[in-house]
Amino acid sequence: MAISPLGIDDSADQADADPEKDLSGEAIAGRSPFQLAMEQLRRDKVAVICLGIVIFFYIVAIFAPWLCDLFGVQVDPASTAERTESLEYDGYPAIGPPRHGFTWDHPLGIAPSVATDNLASWIYGCRTSVVVATVSAAAATSIGIVMGLLAGFARGGSATVLNWIIDFFLSLPFILVALATAPIIIMRFADQPELLDAASLIALVLILSIFGWMTLARLIRGEVLSLREREFIQAARVIGVPTRTILRRELLPNLVAPIVVYFSLMLPAFVAAEAGLAYLGIGVVGMPSWGQTINFGSGGGYFNTYPLYLWAPILGILVLVVALNLLGDAVRDAFDPKTRR
Template identity: 40%
Template sequence: MSVQASNLESEQLPDPTAGPGGDLSKIAGQSPTKLAIGRFRRDKLSMIAFVVVALYFMAALAAPFLVKFGVLDPTSFNSDLIDGNSGGLPIGKFGGVSWDHPLGVEPGTGRDVLSRVWYGITFSLAIAISATIIAIGVGTVLGIIAGFTGGWLDAIIGRSIDLTLSFPQTLMLLALSSMGVALLAQYLPGDASSDIPNGVYVVLVLGMFGWPGIARIMRGQVLSVREREFVDAAVLLGAPRRRIYFKEILPNLWAPLLVTFTLTMPVYVSAEAALSYLGVGIHPPTPTLGNVLRSSINYSSADFLFFFAPAFLIMIIVVSFNLLGDGIRDALDPRAAR
């Protein structure tokens, strides 16, 4: 009787190790990275955002070469395309749109809008990436130290985070801009009105005011990682703190770091645009998305395309980065609902 019951159960219960259709090879050898990539590729909205972001990086990298070979010309004045009797507005409809100038020309100067917007992507991207790297680098190191060490060192870093967050970032940047740029101009090539000191100043301020939130995120992750067996083993073997920080703990933070990077980048893209609008940062004639948008404000009604082009591009970039960050976060978390 028991033998028959056992045979019946073996016929009814499926093999728990078999994949769909009983083929074990379909589920064998799937690493967490491959599973995350598969989940990400099934998210159509995230894939669209990934393509947009990839095109954004490609455009930023290609712009300097296109300017060098004369394909783009963001600085040349075309006075023959400007109507002096209408206050400097472009000649023709839609801001002087033509085959040579697909987005028209800039009022007052006649510079090609497409060239300025495209070339501006490069400088906006350089500022955003540099500030993001500084913020993530400082925040990650301090977050690891605070989370693993604890005690009085954790308390000092925590109070430093609270102190940094208490400063109004934008007001501080505006108030210290003249002094900060003049100080950097003493150590960097160019004077206080050139692009390098102004750009470096914006990068440093954004990065040094952006690390506290990242440090808190990393500290919370480290509090979980430090309880794992491999960390305990490294401590018992007498590994130095530096090795524990950067060889044992840091490799296990790549997932939150990747998500943090994709979510921080759009913040600094929009921050650069806002600061350029307020007159801080790289100044014309060198274009960024921010200062091109600032130049277009006075012509938003008379030449709407000139205003719409940089504003729309900033919006697309920020939304795409945010969607990409959300998609990566969901792909790396197998428990997230899709």
Template identity: 35%
Template sequence: MTAPLDVSGSELEAAPEAVLDGQAKAIQGRSLGQIAWMRLKRDKVALTGAGVVIFLILVAVFAPVIVGLIGHPPTDFNQDLISSETMAPKDGTGIGWDHLFGVEPVNGRDIFSRIVYGARISLLIAFLATLLSVVIGTLLGVMAGYFGGWVDSVISKTMDVFLAFPILVFAMALSGIVQQSDSAFGLTGDTLSVTLLIFIIGFFNWPYIGRIMRGQTLSLREREFVDAARSLGARGPYIIFREMLPNLVAPILVYSTLLIPTNILFEAALSFLGVGVRPPTPTWGGMLSEAVRFYTIPHFMFFPGMAIFITVLAFNLFGDGLRDALDPRAR
């Protein structure tokens, strides 16, 4: 026989006072959003990336205010700072309190102001192109995965065609042709260039997220809640928009944060090749393209290059941390 438990003293004394008084609080459940936020808060690297992303967005939004306080208009020339013999800044860089990042060779434009304004173009194109890709890719991917059959076959083969398409060559050709004219599609100037880049980058990148959404939908359509909706008489559109899409929010958010830096690099590449936004409108890729001719003046290339590097790294770190926070298998 086992000895009886002795609860006369130590066991009762070790119990919390709230339990003894009958005042213990009920355990509160946590939503998936709260669990994800708790995980994300523990990831200091991801939070740092998110902070940098928010800072860059604020810089882009308030670019005119920032330049008005500590900069110069991005298209103004400062020929007095340029040597007439070497066409380089007289003191080598032009860096000082008036020009925090120095000035460009030949024309003496303020590099700091052009980088701040360049953030507006790069982030605007990246965000809107990503939004276009996500909308098209999500809708077509979910339709392919849910309906299957000939719908899945047509959409999947279309994805294969887009993935095999030489998008960079097409973007260079289309941008070069359209930008030779002063107006097209009722648009002119920078508005035409930005809209064209958003369309090219966003429209031809949707198959990447489309394949992910198709795979997720193939898994979700066999789940119990989808069968329950069908048994109650729900039709396809209702199941897609009310049952499946809410369960695809997590992968959509994660992939979007990883697609934005890719689009930033693609816009920079097009501007570097001379088929992006036309000068003198500042873009980070355009500044790098101009800096190639002056490789002996390193600051001219360093600052726009670091702007691209920091922006892409911040989005990647935040996206990686967000993926871990939203992973249901993570602890």
């Protein structure tokens, strides 16, 4: 505490003279809104736990081949004879559940009728869901950012056309387009089985991307409509800054929070959508998928007789989607000052 010659405490006056220091004389470290949001996320125990769960699933997806080698499992039996030896006369597994005891050779059992290892199918199914959801969400977010910036900043006829495009895609029925696309791809690549797997994966990513960007575009358009009338945007236009520079350097940094929030909420939606489409038979083909396993298990009537075969992929989808949703809610609360706890 600083005392003047007249005996007056002038520490408050010194603090006012030096606004970057507090009363103790220590420098005050400023924090950006992003740093405040990250600090809140670190204090949120639910968000930290969900982030750990999401990281676990991504590790499983990235290192799927090595994990299968570690557990000594593979998706398809090495030979027809091995498949025959692994199944009983009615198609149920000859080793492991549901009729036999637990075995480390197949920790989650063997798929009936096809004799594929359930653990290997679960691991590669996780890779399919994570890859499809991440790539689709990234593509949809990129399209939504571009369309939202252009639709919000454009004026006159250009703005009308861009808004019409957004409304047109919003009016398209997602399920009907997906149902119509799957048979076309199968017929187109029926004589090229080596390309059918990749074509079905690319088509699924395109479908999810094309039908996932409109909400973000409308959100960004509304933000841009309010930001484009601000003084810093008007000043940039007066001094002749190109439009693309204004969009990239002036508007886009102010839209980071809604973009991050929307991307975090889009991931669980696409995980569930991929599994749902695979369950309907219009997802990826030629590669393991949680939705395909559920489709085969429920169609074969194994829900009561072989519950492990169905519950493994169902629990995988449930845990991943719930963790992503809770993490997305935490990100939204952290980046939105109006809902910040």
